[in-house]
Amino acid sequence: MAEKVTIATVARHARVSRQTVSNVLNAPHIVREETRQRVQDAISLLGYRANQAARQMRTGRSRLIAARIEPTRDGINGSVLDRFLHGLTETADAAGYRVLLYTATDDEREVATYDDLLGTYELDAFVLVGTKYGDPRTAWLADRDVPFVTFGRPWDALDAHPWVDVDGAAGTAQATRHLLATGHRRIAFLGWPVGSGVGDDRRAGWHDALSAAGVDPAGLHRETEDGVAEGQRLMRDLLTTVAPTAVVCASDSLALGALQAIRDVEPPVSVIGFDDTPVAAAIGLASVSQPLGEAAARCVDLLTGVLDGNHQTPTHVLLQPTLALRHTA
């Protein structure tokens, strides 16, 4: 077992001082090219890797980003987080950061966890997924000047902090326009109760697209909590009242329920979901697809911008979703 390779080992090997090795790593421009090369050679020869703990102790920065992993809420939409996390890990890696997971059962405990993570691990930043109106977590973090980004707009105060989001309204509008283009007129919407920012946004896209095409959206929408059973129930209701020929849904769960409700209806009713979950892909459900990898990448961009002191970087990013067309549309 070879003994541990430290900066001193490299320095000795390249016949320079520790500081010069450190400079090669952290400020290459102040080292003469020839020396730099010699040090680099020694580094790769010895397989040297800077010890993160030692570096952190001196600089106070851990190069660690925290992300919460949730207890698979609804279930069907769980994979959204999954894919987002994967993108986050990948991009963070490229930027020299690592992703640390944490959980918390409620907001209060979550804030206590922040305190712990910051105190013991000196985390550099947080990524929050899905914030609510007047979220205590963002307030806490902002109070303490802890860098953080949310995936999801703070609907009450758009300039409160950096965020990345996907334009849900644009997604449902695109879905609606597609249905209009294929000849549908009575296009319904299955969504969430008024008051959730995300839900209202998605409904607005459908509403405006219909209006723009000269169709009156009145009476063509239903609201409920998310879930397959709920979607099925509301779709049955729609069928017996307004008899739509197509429906746009705020989630794949609702869309799945809708699909079950229309199973034997002739002529077939078109259905478009939201999130393009694996389930949608598996059963051929058309769905609005969020660019999750891209969203994760932009989160990391914003964070590194803040961490490296580039305050001129834009602090809000709104991404456009795409429509994954499958046979249900």
Added chain:
Amino acid sequence: MAEKVTIATVARHARVSRQTVSNVLNAPHIVREETRQRVQDAISLLGYRANQAARQMRTGRSRLIAARIEPTRDGINGSVLDRFLHGLTETADAAGYRVLLYTATDDEREVATYDDLLGTYELDAFVLVGTKYGDPRTAWLADRDVPFVTFGRPWDALDAHPWVDVDGAAGTAQATRHLLATGHRRIAFLGWPVGSGVGDDRRAGWHDALSAAGVDPAGLHRETEDGVAEGQRLMRDLLTTVAPTAVVCASDSLALGALQAIRDVEPPVSVIGFDDTPVAAAIGLASVSQPLGEAAARCVDLLTGVLDGNHQTPTHVLLQPTLALRHTA
């Protein structure tokens, strides 16, 4: 902004030395109760938290466990990883460890990532999900005496390293027995090609349960790569050849395909999937459910056992799945 609270601050406040504070934290039994209490009071009063970087530099242990997050392979089964990770984070947390994510596109890069993670972050252990025959990753880790646990048996050498797994054969056997008990005799099996440990195991459970009941399993099974379309194709084939009245599947993806194939068949064919993914719950598909939270917890148990030097702890854990009965069964 109050200045940083270190072990020295606490020591001064409790009128003891740094080392005594350290002992209160790491070896409470060698400190007099009265002193211990005084130090504890100072700690909570000042809100002191041991700096992980400094501790790590001295001890060489990071209290960090690495887990890989995969790029949502098939998709439908992706949420398994999701739930496992959540459990892992929760249990690790309770044991004083944190979970760090990493990705890698192929095995070679993954091993390089190990090297990096170990070198710069001094990770304490790895959790691998799903290993293959002669996996290069486990060999690499074992060579270097890096503690690790796999979720999934090493089918070629059961004693090679600590592992946690779910008894897939028991799961399919249970599913098969349930179908037998409800009067089915021609119970088919949709599985994966011979040669994958997991797939062979799940098929064996079905095979043995049928044989034990005096039913000849010959000709009643089909093999293919995982996927909804494949499941549908093979189920159609089964229907036209052996006309089973029920089918047990090696995954929910296959089961979903089977469901589509039997949509209009009368009398209805019973279907049972595997993994109890959110999709199964959503559409009412009966499925064998893996205790993922429990599995994650046992992984952490095994790791902490190794890390804390308790070599007498069992190094293999085989958990029993349960059958989630829904209307397709």
Added chain:
DNA sequence: TCCAGAAACTTGAACGATCCAATCCTGCCG
């Protein structure tokens, strides 16, 4: 009362990196 031995506590050093201030070159100009 005294002393040995154990228990409780204290002190200095070290982990491996970066920061700071001081020193050493090197080339260039007068």
Added chain:
DNA sequence: CGGCAGGATTGGATCGTTCAAGTTTCTGGA
């Protein structure tokens, strides 16, 4: 050819903790 500016390089101090070794305090038996 000496001096000087400027950048390249060096050694020492430091971050917060734990280890190893030393010192003081306590306990109980003669």
